[in-house]
Amino acid sequence: MNLDIYTLFICELYVLGFLSIIMVFAWMGSQYDRVLGFTCLSLILTLVAVFLSSLRSMGLQFLPVAVGNILMMLAYGGLLNAFRLFCGKSIGISWLLGGLLWAVLCFFPAFYFSLPKRVFVICIICIIYTCALIHLLWLKRATLKVTFWPAQLLLWIHLLFHLARIFLDSAAASPLKGAIGGSTFSVYVILESILFVIGLTFTILAMVNERTQIAHKHASLHDPLTNVWNRRALFNDSERIVARCRRQNIAFTAVLFDLDHFKSINDRFGHQQGDRVLIDFCEVVQQLLPKEGRFARLGGEEFAAIIPAPAAEAWLWCERVRLATENSQPDTINYTVSIGFASSNDSERRFDILLALADEALYRAKASGRNRTEQYLTLSAVI
Numbered sequence: 288m289n290l291d292i293y294t295l296f297i298c299e300l301y302v303l304g305f306l307s308i309i310m311v312f313a314w315m316g317s318q319y320d321r322v323l324g325f326t327c328l329s330l331i332l333t334l335v336a337v338f339l340s341s342l343r344s345m346g347l348q349f350l351p352v353a354v355g356n357i358l359m360m361l362a363y364g365g366l367l368n369a370f371r372l373f374c375g376k377s378i379g380i381s382w383l384l385g386g387l388l389w390a391v392l393c394f395f396p397a398f399y400f401s402l403p404k405r406v407f408v409i410c411i412i413c414i415i416y417t418c419a420l421i422h423l424l425w426l427k428r429a430t431l432k433v434t435f436w437p438a439q440l441l442l443w444i445h446l447l448f449h450l451a452r453i454f455l456d457s458a459a460a461s462p463l464k465g466a467i468g469g470s471t472f473s474v475y476v477i478l479e480s481i482l483f484v485i486g487l488t489f490t491i492l493a494m495v496n497e498r499t500q501i502a503h504k505h506a507s508l509h510d511p512l513t514n515v516w517n518r519r520a521l522f523n524d525s526e527r528i529v530a531r532c533r534r535q536n537i538a539f540t541a542v543l544f545d546l547d548h549f550k551s552i553n554d555r556f557g558h559q560q561g562d563r564v565l566i567d568f569c570e571v572v573q574q575l576l577p578k579e580g581r582f583a584r585l586g587g588e589e590f591a592a593i594i595p596a597p598a599a600e601a602w603l604w605c606e607r608v609r610l611a612t613e614n615s616q617p618d619t620i621n622y623t624v625s626i627g628f629a630s631s632n633d634s635e636r637r638f639d640i641l642l643a644l645a646d647e648a649l650y651r652a653k654a655s656g657r658n659r660t661e662q663y664l665t666l667s668a669v670i
């Protein structure tokens with residue numbers, strides 16, 4: 288394959304310009320998401336750096352070699368910032384180090400005028416930055432189900448390319464008059480760079496999109512105050528749990544919790560402390576919840592759970608929760624909970640019906656003085 292360096296150069300400028308425009312709009316459309324902001328900055332810096340490198344054809348040295356490469360290093364730094372922000376880390380100063388190092392090295396004529404030395408250093412810096420990106424991405428492997436492996440693949444190819452370049456780029460100045468990239472190997476560098484920026488831009492857009500989807504899904508299924516499941520999530524998941532119980536022919540239990548005299552806690556200690564109590568109660572239940580059980584906040588001070596357990600076992604569990612609640616004192620506030628539950632071995636019994644029956648039991652727990660566990664008796668007599 289005969290690759291023409293000038294054609295590739297025009298392609299690279301066009302691709303970088305086009306991707307920068309896409310990224311500017313994506314950045315604005317995402318309410319100025321800083322991950323996209325730094326990706327955008329990185330693309331624009333690369334565009335300018337590539338353009339400056341072409342000034343070699345006019346016989347210039349300082350702009351392409353010093354300024355162009357400093358901007359290229361800063362472009363890598365921009366990517367590093369984008370990935371750091373994506374991982375929830377602060378940006379720090381590490382993103383400036385590559386550019387600073389290059390600027391310092393340019394003060395040494397032995398480096399500044401030596402193409403082999405420049406190629407070697409640029410490869411090492413690229414490898415270090417790419418390793419940092421791979422490491423940051425690795426930290427998000429549990430959450431990025433769709434984009435993790437494509438992004439890893441892309442970064443590894445980039446890393447291996449620069450590793451190979453250390454050995455394959457003879458750093459012999461191109462005999463072409465006004466060669467854009469410097470050495471005869473530049474044609475491959477430009478080609479790889481085009482493919483890398485295209486791949487990386489769309490990968491970052493996909494990563495940000497996936498992160499947004501995860502956040503929306505989380506918000507739609509969780510209670511914002513306590514971060515436990517909400518009613519929708521509980522009902523969605525209950526179907527799966529009930530189906531499994533049916534398959535394994537084991538009983539399941541619907542449990543309703545209602546904190547006692549919660550209004551008076553709010554009145555005495557303030558709404559914020561009331562919130563603290565709600566969060567504490569969720570922590571208490573989550574610690575005791577069986578692995579296959581689900582627990583959710585239905586609203587206000589009302590919570591519900593489904594556990595794969597028959598009545599006798601469920602009774603013991605509810606009592607454990609009740610006593611643990613009684614003993615828990617967030618900010619020295621004492622509070623208690625009333626619990627109603629209904630269990631069934633009946634394979635046709637639905638969770639929502641059991642929950643309505645648990646509500647009747649809860650009503651009895653409240654009427655009998657609160658801080659109690661009550662079972663829905665009629666149903667338990669049937670099963």
Ligand SMILES: Nc1nc2c(ncn2[C@@H]2O[C@H](COP(=O)(O)OP(=O)(O)OP(=O)(O)O)[C@@H](O)[C@H]2O)c(=O)[nH]1
Pocket residue numbers: 512545546547548549550551553557558559560561562565586587588653657
């Ligand atoms: N702090 C706080 N309070 C809430 C929240 N949601 C609902 N509440 C309060 O919870 C209280 C519920 O009061 P009630 O329904 O009268 O129940 P109660 O005082 O717990 O009485 P019993 O249930 O009969 O023991 C109300 O004062 C609501 O304002 C919340 O997210 N945070």
